[in-house]
Amino acid sequence: MSENQQMTFLQHLDELRWRLVRMAIAIICVAVIIWIYQEWIMNHLFLSMKNKDFVSFRLLCKYFGVCVSDTTVKMQSMTVSGQFNYAMMMSVIGGIIITSPYIFYQIWAFVKPGLKQKEISAAKGLVFYVSLCFFMGIFFGYYVVAPLTIQFFSSFQISSQIENNFTIGSYMGTVISTVFYTGLLFLLPIASYILTKIGLIGPDFLKKYRRHAIVVILIISAIITPPDMLSQIIVSIPIILLYEIGIIVSKRSIKQSAQVE
DSSP states (O other): OOOOOHHHHHHHHHHHHHHHHHHHHHHHHHHHHHHHHHHHHHHIIIIGGGGGTHHHHHHHHHHHOOOOOOOOOOOOSSSSTTHHHHHHHHHHHHHHHTTTHHHHHHHHHHGGGGHHHHHHHHTTTTTHHHHHHHHHHHIIIIIHHHHHHHHHHOOOOOOOOOOOOHHHHHHHHHHHHHHHHHHHHHHHHHHHHHHHHHOOOOOOHHTTTOOOHOOOOOOHHHHHHHHHHHHHHHHHHHHHHHHHHHHHHHHHHHHHHOOOO
């Protein structure tokens, strides 16, 4: 059906259904591949974070003189279906992350027919920029936030008589949620652009509440990182920079709207 043709409510539902089916098929295909290589992925991408030779720790030691040691933490599964459940979760969430550009495209393709031509022109390249920011956040979360979190809690002991034995659920939940939420945080400039386009905020609003935003960013950094100052600074600086980029993006969005009018 042409984009210019009016669609009924049932046709919209059918269109949404088929786009959801396409997204589900893409996620399942990637999830199956991850499931096949689950042991390698678990050993090299997740459990490697607790070792001192993880790439982030090597770079920290080489360039900043901050070296860590191997943790003695042991991994265990406390429930009958524990390992199976988290292998499933790893596969599905991995599928969502890897296919996220395709998911963003399907969402955009569903919304696009309902927009005006100038709105479509203003959103040109939106799928690319959303995907780029999301993957930048995923990489930052994986190589910076998650390793620092795991290293801190692995080495922290309230008493030498207490061993750190993590359950696979606690470990995987911490890593995956930290990485995924960091990816979402990196969508801040995109959110600024969209909210400016629909008239909810503007660059003056973002500047006015900059101090409040910095406080919120520091609180978020404290939540998603271990409670040490270095980790919070490392995480908060990029997010503050993203906020400033959001102000620039908002300014350009206002200028583009003025030129179109």
